[in-house]
Amino acid sequence: MTADAFLFWFLAxxxxxxxxxxxxxxxxxxxxxxxxxxxxxxxxxxxxxxxxFVAGVQIIVYAGAVMVLFVMVLMLFDLKHEVEAFxxxxxxxxxxxxxxxxxxxxxxxxxxxxxxxxxxxxxxxLAAASGDPSKQLGMRLFTQHIFAFEALGILLLVxxxxxxxxxxSKGGTHHDQx
Amino acid sequence: MINADxxxxxxxxxxxxxxxxxxxxxxxxxxxxxxxxVMLMSIELMLNAVNLSFITFSKYNSHIDGQxxxxxxxxxxxxxxxxxxxxxxxxxxxxxxxxxRFFEHLKG
Numbered sequence: 112m113t114a115d116a117f118l119f120w121f122l123a124x125x126x127x128x129x130x131x132x133x134x135x136x137x138x139x140x141x142x143x144x145x146x147x148x149x150x151x152x153x154x155x156x157x158x159x160x161x162x163x164f165v166a167g168v169q170i171i172v173y174a175g176a177v178m179v180l181f182v183m184v185l186m187l188f189d190l191k192h193e194v195e196a197f198x199x200x201x202x203x204x205x206x207x208x209x210x211x212x213x214x215x216x217x218x219x220x221x222x223x224x225x226x227x228x229x230x231x232x233x234x235x236x237l238a239a240a241s242g243d244p245s246k247q248l249g250m251r252l253f254t255q256h257i258f259a260f261e262a263l264g265i266l267l268l269v270x271x272x273x274x275x276x277x278x279x280s281k282g283g284t285h286h287d288q289x
Numbered sequence: 290m291i292n293a294d295x296x297x298x299x300x301x302x303x304x305x306x307x308x309x310x311x312x313x314x315x316x317x318x319x320x321x322x323x324x325x326x327v328m329l330m331s332i333e334l335m336l337n338a339v340n341l342s343f344i345t346f347s348k349y350n351s352h353i354d355g356q357x358x359x360x361x362x363x364x365x366x367x368x369x370x371x372x373x374x375x376x377x378x379x380x381x382x383x384x385x386x387x388x389x390r391f392f393e394h395l396k397g
Contacts, residue, residue, distance in 0.1 A: 119299040123307050130311050130334055134318035139326050146330050149311075153337050160304070160348045165356050169340075172363050177333065177370050184374050185326060188381050198323050207320040215313035219306050226302040247353050256357055263364045270368040277375035 126152035150174045164245045304345040311338035
């Protein structure tokens with residue numbers, strides 16, 4: 112077994128195990144910790160796919176900023192004790208699990224079925240990449256996708272204002288009940 | 290399908306299958322959990338699975354636009370987490386719990 116294959120299977124184990132722990136842990140703090148593991152595993156998978164800059168951004172944005180936000184909210188409100196972690200009902204739960212399993216099976220079947228065709232297409236196109244990938248990324252982002260970039264900036268501004276306004280409102284979102 | 294070649298030759302289908310599994314795990318989390326914060330975490334998991342498939346196609350097609358799309362998805366995910374957590378804070382202030390069933394009382 113080569114190093115690449117070993118690395119992939121190791122990282123796949125980490126990410127799938129972490130994702131399972133996220134949805135199985137009763138304490139949300141442990142879920143957050145498992146999610147950090149999963150994010151780091153996905154960042155390492157990005158490195159194995161030669162997307163170094165995206166891997167760094169993944170670590171900084173997800174494992175850094177977003178997870179700090181989650182953990183801060185969890186600790187601010189002392190949510191460790193949970194009354195009902197999972198939704199009730201065995202039959203509906205089984206239906207939900209079966210639906211997700213069916214989706215996974217369908218997607219995997221489609222990937223297997225089309226893998227030969229995809230491989231032939233890929234071997235034809237695997238010649239173009241050259242030069243510094245991060246520089247290419249920046250050039251592409253700030254020339255062709257500049258409008259989407261600016262629109263995202265405006266979206267972030269609106270979201271920041273909206274989040275502050277929502278979190279500042281006293282006692283929930285409405286005032287007539289209870 | 291499962292033989293020595295499948296284990297040793299890691300290719301595009303491996304990454305795509307891993308992405309599909311992660312997406313399904315996130316979907317199970319959203320469907321099965323009742324804690325709103327854990328549901329948000331599961332949504333982040335699904336977005337990350339999609340990011341993984343974007344990067345995979347970006348590499349195996351030698352086309353850098355997939356990585357740019359990943360940046361956009363990350364930005365949207367961060368914004369979504371911020372708004373979702375603000376909503377959760379708002380719900381918690383009133384009901385002292387973040388169970389998803391309290392979200393049916395949301396209005397104006």
